[in-house]
Amino acid sequence: MAAIEWQHGGLDAVFALAREQRRPVFLYWGAVWCPPCNRVKADIFARDEFIARSRQVLCVHVDGDSPGAQALAERYKLRSYPTLVLYAPDGGEITRLPCELDGELFVAALDEALAVHGAGSSAAPALQAALSGERTLSAGEWSLLSHYSWDTDEGQLLGARDLAATLLALVRVCDSADAAARLGLHAQLAAAGKDVDAAANAGALLAVFADARLARSNMDILGNSGINLIKHASRREELVAALGGAAAQWADDFWLSASDRLTAVRLQMRLARLVAPTQGLQEQVRERVEQALAESTDPYERHTLVNTAVSALNDAGLAAQAEQVLLAELPRSHSPYYFMLSLASSAKRRGDTAGVLEWYGKAAQAAVGPATRLQWSVTYLLSLLDLAPQDSARIAQAKLALEADIAAAGADAHHQRNRSQLQKISA
Structure with a gap:
């Protein structure tokens, strides 16, 4: 992300500059531990083509753990990590872009969105025109709607539809x-x-x-x-x-990222399982995982690659190997607390209640950032209440830790993702 000129000083200041320079704004909402966010950094933001396009817009990165981030997210209807939004200079949304696209297709979708904006349209009027039949949409507008990120819409485009x-x-x-x-x-x-x-x-x-x-x-x-x-x-x-x-x-496309190739290998395994036994594919999955991890050096790519590898191995019935990958990754990961949640899930599949609680506890203790700590602390406390309701001392300790995380988050504790987490405890 270093080659991109990220704006600083707050979103209001960025929009003021956008109006002054008549430039669109590209917003990235994410978190350090989020695998799809790391994939975006490795496969999209690092591409020369994206870096070149970034000079046409004002780029702003809002980290979910930064001060006031959750209140700002509530204001702009941002929730899922990552959410990628292209705004007009006046602050109106042009579109929300899907993070799952590979780098090449993402740049093409961004180009299309900028072209549609240049022609005076955006996702909202295009949707209205299509549904009402009031006019014929351009090919660019249809492409814009088909590449809209419906998963991260948060009612912004759909409304009550x-x-x-x-x-x-x-x-x-x-x-x-x-x-x-x-x-x-x-x-x-x-x-x-x-x-x-x-x-x-x-x-x-x-x-x-x-x-x-x-x-x-x-x-x-x-x-x-x-x-x-x-x-x-x-x-x-x-x-x-x-x-x-x-x-x-x-799976064999050299031009795709390692994570996308491994996702394709995982898809092959899951497809085969729909119609026939998959035992013969286990060795292929294991070999592809080992090869991908051995060749991976970029920390962003590796984070999402490990996440994909663990899913592929579990789908192939290689749960022990998946756990080994996770354990080996902890010392080198920039967000080991994320993988501790996966280790808790592995323990749960084995029926190891003590292991589940141990890993959730370690994750809550190691988590970094106010919103992240609050989310991990809630997960740990809920697990204790569910799996060890008789352990009053441990529950009391986890409750005190959560109260400390709520205090550290300040007013932001009662907004957006943080509020959703606290509502789980209330329930």
């Missing part, structure tokens, strides 16, 4: 084949199998899976949610074969 119904309505009127395909994938995921036509879903999915270009342009959706899409469609074996073929290509 239902996500699945809105996406289906867009698909019906979209005159761009690529945008319609992507919106259709989002719509299927949002519907989650409710009132779906399994045969129609299968046909739409096969059209994407079997088209190498179209599948590649939607790799972010398919890599993370392809399994869920197939579960709500007929012709399962055909779908598995088609998407498995695409995943095999991605």
